[in-house]
Amino acid sequence: MLAVCGACGDKSVGPFTPEFVNNTDDFSFQVTKARGLSSTYFFQWQITVAQAGVSQTSSISAGSGSITLQDDNGAVVYTSDLAQSGDFVTNGGPAGNWTIRITFTNMTGTVAVRLLKYVPPPPSLNPNPTIELPRGTTDLVNPPLKLARK
Numbered sequence: 001m002l003a004v005c006g007a008c009g010d011k012s013v014g015p016f017t018p019e020f021v022n023n024t025d026d027f028s029f030q031v032t033k034a035r036g037l038s039s040t041y042f043f044q045w046q047i048t049v050a051q052a053g054v055s056q057t058s059s060i061s062a063g064s065g066s067i068t069l070q071d072d073n074g075a076v077v078y079t080s081d082l083a084q085s086g087d088f089v090t091n092g093g094p095a096g097n098w099t100i101r102i103t104f105t106n107m108t109g110t111v112a113v114r115l116l117k118y119v120p121p122p123p124s125l126n127p128n129p130t131i132e133l134p135r136g137t138t139d140l141v142n143p144p145l146k147l148a149r150k
Helices: none
Strands: 005-008 019-023 026-047 052-070 076-081 086-089 096-117
Touching (some): 026 052
Antiparallel strands (some): 005 026, 019 026, 052 076, 052 086, 052 096
8 A cells, every 4th residue: 555655845856766665564765876865755654553663774975864753643753863774663652644754954875764563572582581490499400309208
């Protein structure tokens, strides 16, 4: 499902027209080899959960870029400088229509952003589980022997 996109800015983006895909729970945006790009892009994105995972990859040599996400109530759940690459998780907000604002100011470089619904890992995947030893046991490899009485 493709949602409505709006873009505004005082300069034409020329050969640096961004590419985007806007599906429920999955959004991606990319601009490649831009030079002096100054523009703001707004998107309405449908999300069915309370948080999104954000993956940012960039190579910005001049200027700046930023992304801001607002939840269905208009509260800011995520904001970041697009020069920062990595994987992040938004703050929680109600599922529904979120607003994505991506702004560039005289930006030269390449930027890619992907948003996906965030599903936390199940608790069973805890890398540091707590093990409780039976009372009086201090060694799991060589537990004390209990002899039966006759």
